[in-house]
Amino acid sequence: MSSGIGLTATEDRIESILTRQYRYTVPDYQRRYAWGEEQWAALWSDIQAIEEGDTHFVGSIVLIERSQGLNDLDQLEVVDGQQRLTTISLILAVMRQKYLNEDLEKQADSINNKYLWQEDIDTARYPNLSLSKFDDDDYRAILDQRFDEVSDSNLREGFQFYAEKMDELDPKEINEIRNKLLRSVTAVSITTDGEQSAFRLFETLNDRGLELSAVDLMKNYVFSTAATDPSIDYDQIRDDWEAIVELIVPKLSKPSRFFRHYIMSASEPDHDGDVSDYKLYDTFQDIVDNKLDQAGISLEEYVADMLRSASIYADLIDHSVSKYDSNGNAAVNDKLDDLEMLSITQARTILLRIIDELESANRVMEALRVLEAFVIRWKTANYPTGGEIDRIYSRACSEYFDDESEVADELRDLFTDRWPSDGEFRTSLENKRMRLNDQTKYMLIRIEEDYYNGSQVEFSEPEREHIAPRAAFSAKKYSAWPVQLDMTEGEFMQVRDRLGNLTLFESDRNASVGADPFENKKEVYSTSEYEMTKAIATDYDEWSGENIDNRTRELAQACVNIWSL
Numbered sequence: 001m002s003s004g005i006g007l008t009a010t011e012d013r014i015e016s017i018l019t020r021q022y023r024y025t026v027p028d029y030q031r032r033y034a035w036g037e038e039q040w041a042a043l044w045s046d047i048q049a050i051e052e053g054d055t056h057f058v059g060s061i062v063l064i065e066r067s068q069g070l071n072d073l074d075q076l077e078v079v080d081g082q083q084r085l086t087t088i089s090l091i092l093a094v095m096r097q098k099y100l101n102e103d104l105e106k107q108a109d110s111i112n113n114k115y116l117w118q119e120d121i122d123t124a125r126y127p128n129l130s131l132s133k134f135d136d137d138d139y140r141a142i143l144d145q146r147f148d149e150v151s152d153s154n155l156r157e158g159f160q161f162y163a164e165k166m167d168e169l170d171p172k173e174i175n176e177i178r179n180k181l182l183r184s185v186t187a188v189s190i191t192t193d194g195e196q197s198a199f200r201l202f203e204t205l206n207d208r209g210l211e212l213s214a215v216d217l218m219k220n221y222v223f224s225t226a227a228t229d230p231s232i233d234y235d236q237i238r239d240d241w242e243a244i245v246e247l248i249v250p251k252l253s254k255p256s257r258f259f260r261h262y263i264m265s266a267s268e269p270d271h272d273g274d275v276s277d278y279k280l281y282d283t284f285q286d287i288v289d290n291k292l293d294q295a296g297i298s299l300e301e302y303v304a305d306m307l308r309s310a311s312i313y314a315d316l317i318d319h320s321v322s323k324y325d326s327n328g329n330a331a332v333n334d335k336l337d338d339l340e341m342l343s344i345t346q347a348r349t350i351l352l353r354i355i356d357e358l359e360s361a362n363r364v365m366e367a368l369r370v371l372e373a374f375v376i377r378w379k380t381a382n383y384p385t386g387g388e389i390d391r392i393y394s395r396a397c398s399e400y401f402d403d404e405s406e407v408a409d410e411l412r413d414l415f416t417d418r419w420p421s422d423g424e425f426r427t428s429l430e431n432k433r434m435r436l437n438d439q440t441k442y443m444l445i446r447i448e449e450d451y452y453n454g455s456q457v458e459f460s461e462p463e464r465e466h467i468a469p470r471a472a473f474s475a476k477k478y479s480a481w482p483v484q485l486d487m488t489e490g491e492f493m494q495v496r497d498r499l500g501n502l503t504l505f506e507s508d509r510n511a512s513v514g515a516d517p518f519e520n521k522k523e524v525y526s527t528s529e530y531e532m533t534k535a536i537a538t539d540y541d542e543w544s545g546e547n548i549d550n551r552t553r554e555l556a557q558a559c560v561n562i563w564s565l
Contacts, residue, residue: 008190008191009060009188009189009190009191010188010189011057011186011187011188012186012187012188012189013055013182013183013184013185013186014088014181014182014183014185014186014187015115015182015183017061017187017189018088018114018115018128018182019114019115020076021073021074021118022065022073022074022075022076022118023073023074023075023076023118023126023127023128023129023130024063024075024076024078024085024128024129024130025066025075025076025077025078025129025130026077026078026082026086026129026130026131026132026135027077027078027132027242028132028133028134028242028245028246029132029219029238029241029242029245030078030082030132031213031215031216031249032132032134032135032154032249033082033083033086033131033135033139033153033154033155033158034083034154035083035086035087035154035158036154036157037157037161039083039087040087040158040161040162041161043058043087044162044165046058046185047177047180047181047185048177048180050180050184050185054184055184055185055186056184056185056186057185057186057187057188058084058185058186058187059081059084059187059188060080060081060187060188060189060190061078061080061081061084061085061187061188061189061190062078062079062080062081062190062192063076063077063078063079063081063189063190063191063192064076064077064079064191064192064193065077065191065192065193073118073120073126076191081187082131084187085129086129086131086135086139086155086158087158088181088185089115089116089128089129089139090142090155090158090159090162091162091181092111092115092116092178092181093116093142093143093159094159094162094163094166095111095166095174095177095178096108096111096112096116097145097163098163098166098169098171098174099111099171099174102171104171107171107175111178115128115182116128116143117143127139127140127143133246134249134250135153135155137151138150138151138153138155138156139155142155142156142159147159213256214256214259214277214280214281214284215255215256215259215280217281218259218280218281218284218285219241221281221284221285221288222237222241222288222299222303223237223238223241225288225299226238226299232298232299232300233300236300236303236304237299237300237303240300240303240304240306240307241303243307243310244258244303244306244307244310247307247310247311247313247314248310248313248314251314251317251318252317254277256277256280257345257348258310258313259280259284259306260275260276260277260280260349261313261348261349261352262306262309262310262313262352263275263280263283263284263287264349264390264393264394264397265309265349265350265352265353265356265394265397266305266309266397267353267357267397267401268295268297269287269291269292269294269295269297270398271283271287271291271394271398272394272395272398272399273391273394274387274390274391274394275390275394276386276387276390287302288302309352309356312352312355312356313348313352315355316336316348316351316352316355317348319333319336319337319340320333321333321336321355323355324360324361324364325361327361328360328361328362328364329361331361331365332355332361332364332365332368335365335368335369335372336351336368337459338372338442339351339368339371339372339375340438341438341439341441341442341459342372342375342376342379342438342439342442343379343438343439344371344375346385346389346390346393347371347375347393349390349393349394349397350371350393350396350397351368351371353396353397353401354367354368354371354407357401357404357407358404358407359404360404363404363405363407363408366407366408367407367408367411369408370408370411370412370415370565371411372563373415373419373563373564373565374411374415374419376439376443376559376563377419377420377425377563378419378420379439380420380425380428380429380432380559381420381424381425381428382428383419383420392414392415392418395414396410396411396414399414400414412565415565416565422560422564425556425559425560425563426556426557426559426560429499429552429555429556429559430498430499430552430553430556432498432499433497433498434497434498434499434502435497436464436497438459440464440502441459441462441464442459443499443559444462444464444502444503444504444532445457445459445462445504446562447532447555447558447559447562448504448530448531448532450558450561450562451532451555451558451561451562452530452531452532452535453531454530454531454532455529457504457530461506461507462504462505462506462507462530463504463505463506463507464502464503464504464505465502465503465504465505465533466496466497466501466502467501467502467503467518467521467536467543467548468481468485468492468496468501468518468543468548469481470496470497472485472492472496473489473492474489480517481517481518484517484518484542484543484544485543485544485545486544486545487544487545491545492545495545495548495549495552498548498549498552499551499552499555499556499559500547500548500549500550500551500552500553500554500555501548501551501552503525503530503532503533503536504528504530504532504533505525505528505530505533506528506529506530509524509528518540518542518543522536522537522540523537525537526538536551
């Protein structure tokens with residue numbers, strides 16, 4: 001069927017779709033192969049359930065025709081439908097392997113040469129389907145039967161899923177599945193001669209069982225806008241978007257985070273509010289339709305600035321900022337290492353703006369120290385995350401970057417109005433069950449360095465040590481501890497993970513003293529390289545619930561002073 005606008009749509013069997021004299025290619029701006037067990041199982045069940053004479057429709061595939069010259073095979077660029085095409089190719093690759101295992105080389109060659117590979121007029125060989133740069137190495141390894149080179153990806157899991165389904169099938173049963181897949185499964189392939197028609201269609205189509213993400217819709221919207229407006233440089237938009245994807249996708253399990261953080265962080269057009277995944281596409285669409293024009297920014301300029309920020313964002317994730325001199329870069333990246341221990345994903349909104357705006361490494365360090373204090377207090381007091389903290393960071397980006405010399409002071413003012421007070425922070429620490437995570441370890445290291453005036457500590461060197469073992473009442477090897485602690489098991493459970501029962505200890509010595517009574521631990525503690533641990537040996541003759549409480553109060557006050565504005 002032809003629509004008269006450079007678009008044809010035909011419903012074909014999979015056999016016909018895969019034997020056209022074209023190569024299917026997935027462009028790099030597309031999302032990665034994302035189907036999982038739910039989608040694999042549904043497709044497998046549908047294929048098995050097809051009765052003789054029936055067909056099963058799996059949806060649509062939107063394609064842009066790309067001519068390649070006289071000798072090369074023309075390409076069909078897959079705008080929508082890569083999940084279906086890739087999965088069907090995986091099933092065929094598993095069938096090929098099954099036939100080879102059964103010494104049925106003729107059937108294996110038929111699948112290989114008709115559906116998985118193509119030849120041009122000069123007999124040069126090409127994969128019938130090529131994926132984006134993020135997935136193609138794994139896919140090619142599967143095609144080439146180099147299975148040990150396939151990374152731990154969805155492609156590998158999909159191949160293994162169908163291999164297990166076919167493991168117990170005999171050749172006759174494999175033939176039946178093959179015939180159903182190729183001759184009874186159908187799809188509508190919609191072929192266009194350009195981006196404008198393709199992207200108009202894209203937004204209304206979903207891959208089976210996998211909703212289009214906000215980032216997919218954003219990409220489609222910006223490409224569609226560029227393709228339908230001759231004053232916009234479509235090629236620049238496409239190239240810059242592909243570069244953004246190349247920077248961000250390998251570093252984030254959810255690429256939408258970058259786009260959310262960028263919108264909240266950007267100075268122009270300003271967005272003073274949170275941007276959730278749910279609101280991301282609508283917010284982006286409003287920016288493209290309305291706010292860019294109001295701010296005097298072209299779409300090309302906006303996407304180019306997004307690419308520039310993506311580079312900074314990638315440096316933030318890798319702690320490889322290189323904007324300053326060598327000493328400044330080292331200090332900033334060390335502090336980013338510290339902040340990573342605090343799980344500061346949401347703070348990347350303001351981190352992006354800090355690194356982007358501030359030209360002095362000293363100013364950056366001032367701002368990062370203020371941010372660290374805010375994050376520590378906020379998390380310790382169990383204040384809400386989500387939209388509330390996003391709004392705080394977004395407001396900071398909207399209001400507090402006019403004067404580089406005042407950014408840290410303005411952030412102090414903003415955070416002081418919202419973070420836990422000294423009393424609330426101290427009380428939270430005195431009653432908090434400290435989780436055995438990186439944040440707790442980092443806090444102990446800062447207490448060692450700042451309160452006990454110890455030497456600088458590398459994060460990887462010490463272990464967290466429970467002075468009274470966590471299993472003091474439940475494990476036989478700790479039989480001496482219940483008497484020493486002079487409390488019930490229930491009372492101990494309330495204090496065993498308090499800050500006062502924790503210290504730092506050398507990794508190679510931790511296991512050797514774990515079961516010892518306190519008087520033995522004291523002797524070993526006295527030779528520790530950590531000042532806080534030596535102080536336990538000096539300050540305490542016994543270890544009891546009362547001493548845990550006293551030390552917790554002491555260290556809580558130390559934290560108030562360390563993370564103060």
